[in-house]
Amino acid sequence: MAESYYIVIVGCGRLGGMLANRLSATGNQLVVIDRREAAFDKLSTEFSGFRIVGDASELDILRQANTAKADYLFAITTQDNVNLMVAQIARKIFDVPKVVARVYDPARETIYREFGIDTISPTKLSAEAFLGQVQTNKRGTV
Amino acid sequence: MRLIMVGGDKTVYFLARQFISRDYHVTIINRDLARSKELAEQTGATVVFGEGSDIRRLEEAGARRANVVMALTSHDQDNLITCQIAQKIFGVPRTMALVNDPENEMVFEKLGISVVFSATKVIASLIEQQADFEEIQMLMPLANGRINVTDVRLDADAPAIGKSLAELELSRGALIACIIRDDKVVVPHGDTRLLFNDHLILISQPDNQTEDLMRLCGLQT
Numbered sequence: 001m002a003e004s005y006y007i008v009i010v011g012c013g014r015l016g017g018m019l020a021n022r023l024s025a026t027g028n029q030l031v032v033i034d035r036r037e038a039a040f041d042k043l044s045t046e047f048s049g050f051r052i053v054g055d056a057s058e059l060d061i062l063r064q065a066n067t068a069k070a071d072y073l074f075a076i077t078t079q080d081n082v083n084l085m086v087a088q089i090a091r092k093i094f095d096v097p098k099v100v101a102r103v104y105d106p107a108r109e110t111i112y113r114e115f116g117i118d119t120i121s122p123t124k125l126s127a128e129a130f131l132g133q134v135q136t137n138k139r140g141t142v
Numbered sequence: 143m144r145l146i147m148v149g150g151d152k153t154v155y156f157l158a159r160q161f162i163s164r165d166y167h168v169t170i171i172n173r174d175l176a177r178s179k180e181l182a183e184q185t186g187a188t189v190v191f192g193e194g195s196d197i198r199r200l201e202e203a204g205a206r207r208a209n210v211v212m213a214l215t216s217h218d219q220d221n222l223i224t225c226q227i228a229q230k231i232f233g234v235p236r237t238m239a240l241v242n243d244p245e246n247e248m249v250f251e252k253l254g255i256s257v258v259f260s261a262t263k264v265i266a267s268l269i270e271q272q273a274d275f276e277e278i279q280m281l282m283p284l285a286n287g288r289i290n291v292t293d294v295r296l297d298a299d300a301p302a303i304g305k306s307l308a309e310l311e312l313s314r315g316a317l318i319a320c321i322i323r324d325d326k327v328v329v330p331h332g333d334t335r336l337l338f339n340d341h342l343i344l345i346s347q348p349d350n351q352t353e354d355l356m357r358l359c360g361l362q363t
Contacts, residue, residue: 081219
């Protein structure tokens with residue numbers, strides 16, 4: 001990556017940790033927010049970004065993360081509604097140019113995509129991957 | 143009137159009973175099975191068991207025909223998403239959300255929720271006012287807390303005693319709407335003099351309220 005971005009990641013689970021480590025390794029400025037301090041265990045020793053313990057659905061925590069300066073915000077906690085709320089706040093109040101929320105419920109995912117919030121549904125992605133397997137194994141008999 | 147309430151605490155229980163007694167059609171969505179059964183038995187409302195922000199549960203609860211959806215859980219994010227889905231998918235004309243974090247009041251309004259109320263803020267202001275002035279009872283906040291109606295009793299040492307309303311020099315936004323004197327209602331004029339034990343029904347704006355109350359009741363210890 002030639003350019004360095006300021007990236008806020010909300011939720012330091014397996015996915016959040018992995019993204020934070022990789023994006024930090026490629027020279028971006030990272031802030032990771034999680035409600036539990038223990039979640040930061042997943043960050044590698046090379047991780048050079050900031051850690052904030054707190055609930056990102058509180059405006060104050062997003063302010064602490066200097067969200068208004070962010071180029072990207074990824075909302076990937078385990079709760080769909082937290083992700084959707086944080087994504088909307090980042091977009092509409094802090095004017096973050098690119099915001100993506102993880103949403104497990106495919107129905108909710110479709111709706112919010114229509115409202116202009118970028119969403120990723122792991123449920124849908126996995127389903128597609130599995131279905132893709134079924135079709136390839138049919139050896140062209142589709 | 144058809145309304146859907148999401149949540150399950152005492153507020154929901156009492157609101158449901160009140161609305162049902164006014165012949166409103168009430169449906170509650172609650173995410174705890176045991177509590178759902180309890181609410182159904184105690185209120186007579188239809189209760190849907192599940193998440194209020196789940197599209198299918200809202201549909202089951204009759205969101206398509208609902209006039210109002212009230213999201214009253216203790217989780218702001220769930221209240222927000224419930225109201226947005228009710229509005230955008232089911233076209234519910236009026237959505238009301240409880241916010242627990244007072245800062246979210248502004249956030250929810252920006253994100254299009256029709257009515258937002260912050261219990262924390264209302265309770266905090268009630269407590270502050272009660273704590274400052276014992277003789278003063280907040281009757282109701284109006285216009286989202288921009289106007290307060292208070293009942294002010296004049297103690298023996300209140301500085302307002304013996305003064306006329308004109309002499310009081312209350313702030314421009316304040317009005318003594320009526321005086322309750324010996325259980326009779328007196329509509330005051332500029333030259334009406336205030337007496338010990340008068341109950342004043344004061345309409346005022348929070349910004350100047352403390353000052354006005356000082357003029358009426360004096361310093362509190």
